[in-house]
Amino acid sequence: xxxxxxxxxxxxxxxxxxxxxxxxxxxxxxxxxxxxxxxxxxxxxxxxxxxxxxxxxxxxxxxxxxxxxxxxxxxxxxxxxxxxxxxxxxxxxxxxxxxxxxxxxxxxxxxxxxxxxxxxxxxxxxxxxxxxxxxxxxxxxxxxxxxxxxxxxxxxxxxxxxxxxxxxxxxxxxxxxxxxxxxxxxxxxxxxxxxxxxxxxxxxxxxxxxxxxxxxxxxxxxxxxxxxxxxxxxxxxxxxxxxxxxxxxxxxxxxxxxxxxxxxxxxxxxxxxxxxxxxxxxxxxxxxxxxxxxxxxxxxxxxxxxxxxxxxxxxxxxxxxxxxxxxxxxxxxxxxxxxxxxxxxxxxxxxxxxxxxxxxxxxxxxxxxxx
Ligand SMILES: [Zn+2]
Numbered sequence: 001x002x003x004x005x006x007x008x009x010x011x012x013x014x015x016x017x018x019x020x021x022x023x024x025x026x027x028x029x030x031x032x033x034x035x036x037x038x039x040x041x042x043x044x045x046x047x048x049x050x051x052x053x054x055x056x057x058x059x060x061x062x063x064x065x066x067x068x069x070x071x072x073x074x075x076x077x078x079x080x081x082x083x084x085x086x087x088x089x090x091x092x093x094x095x096x097x098x099x100x101x102x103x104x105x106x107x108x109x110x111x112x113x114x115x116x117x118x119x120x121x122x123x124x125x126x127x128x129x130x131x132x133x134x135x136x137x138x139x140x141x142x143x144x145x146x147x148x149x150x151x152x153x154x155x156x157x158x159x160x161x162x163x164x165x166x167x168x169x170x171x172x173x174x175x176x177x178x179x180x181x182x183x184x185x186x187x188x189x190x191x192x193x194x195x196x197x198x199x200x201x202x203x204x205x206x207x208x209x210x211x212x213x214x215x216x217x218x219x220x221x222x223x224x225x226x227x228x229x230x231x232x233x234x235x236x237x238x239x240x241x242x243x244x245x246x247x248x249x250x251x252x253x254x255x256x257x258x259x260x261x262x263x264x265x266x267x268x269x270x271x272x273x274x275x276x277x278x279x280x281x282x283x284x285x286x287x288x289x290x291x292x293x294x295x296x297x298x299x300x301x302x303x304x305x306x307x308x309x310x311x312x313x314x315x316x317x318x319x320x321x322x323x324x325x326x327x328x329x330x331x332x333x334x335x336x337x338x339x340x341x342x343x344x345x346x347x348x349x350x351x352x353x354x355x356x357x358x359x360x361x362x363x364x365x366x367x368x369x370x371x
Pocket of ligand 1: 308310311313323324325326327
């Protein structure tokens with residue numbers, strides 16, 4: 001079964017690490033749309049040559065890779081699957097595999113904890129949204145999760161034909177017809193409330209021909225109305241996949257606009273030395289103190305640094321030993337580590353794409369709740 005991103009326990013993944021600071025966890029990401037047969041072999045041999053001098057580490061790596069390979073052999077690509085993420089460690093008796101409906105870049109990393117940044121980024125990019133397609137007598141409701149339709153419901157009602165028949169007066173006919181439409185809208189709205197009130201439906205898109213989608217909003221609660229990002233003009237019979245793609249695009253654009261607003265707000269706060277921090281050290285401290293409202297991370301930025309898994313001290317640059325406790329220092333991507341800290345502290349993370357200001361200020365920063 002494909003995993004819905006919302007169902008992944010990111011907190012659990014972020015909390016796992018090797019207390020002895022050994023690179024005993026393997027994180028494997030595969031783009032399953034076009035499987036590169038040689039990729040895993042190549043990376044395996046590179047890692048093995050690094051572990052050669054450390055027998056127990058090599059043993060753990062080999063055993064972990066055996067488990068991963070046997071999983072791969074037993075789990076051929078499923079319909080709709082575009083990616084795969086596996087986190088495993090033999091010594092820690094740890095194994096998690098997620099079949100994803102979204103593609104990921106091939107990656108095999110051996111580290112002292114699962115490498116979760118690519119997954120966290122997908123979760124930020126593909127928010128679950130609700131989609132309503134309706135005209136005055138038919139409705140379809142969708143919940144789109146991780147870019148795929150996760151749930152749908154159809155509803156239709158025989159609303160009196162637009163042309164009056166029999167002996168009714170025009171006015172009486174119009175009244176009855178309007179009453180029937182009104183009742184139908186109320187029923188659809190009830191379904192929407194029930195389905196989309198759940199926490200994980202973050203945004204709502206309403207689609208359909210003409211003015212029905214506009215009037216329909218009046219039947220919805222304030223709570224749902226607050227989640228609406230756009231109304232899409234479309235025929236009721238537009239192909240499902242076309243409609244879902246259009247809605248997905250709208251949701252992604254909305255997310256991008258919100259990210260840019262967030263960076264603009266962050267910039268303002270920095271200028272007036274208000275509720276904002278930037279740079280590795282200050283951002284890390286703010287995350288650890290639980291002061292962060294939103295962590296802003298440049299999507300493609302990496303910062304080379306080290307972490308002491310013993311005392312968790314994190315800094316940029318290179319070191320073999322922690323200067324504070326003498327523990328072993330492990331080379332890391334500082335941004336990945338801060339993302340992990342943030343997830344452990346239930347902090348919201350925004351992965352921002354190509355924003356020059358954020359890139360200029362080191363690719364990392366945060367808006368604070370308090371100072
Ligand atoms: Zn230390």
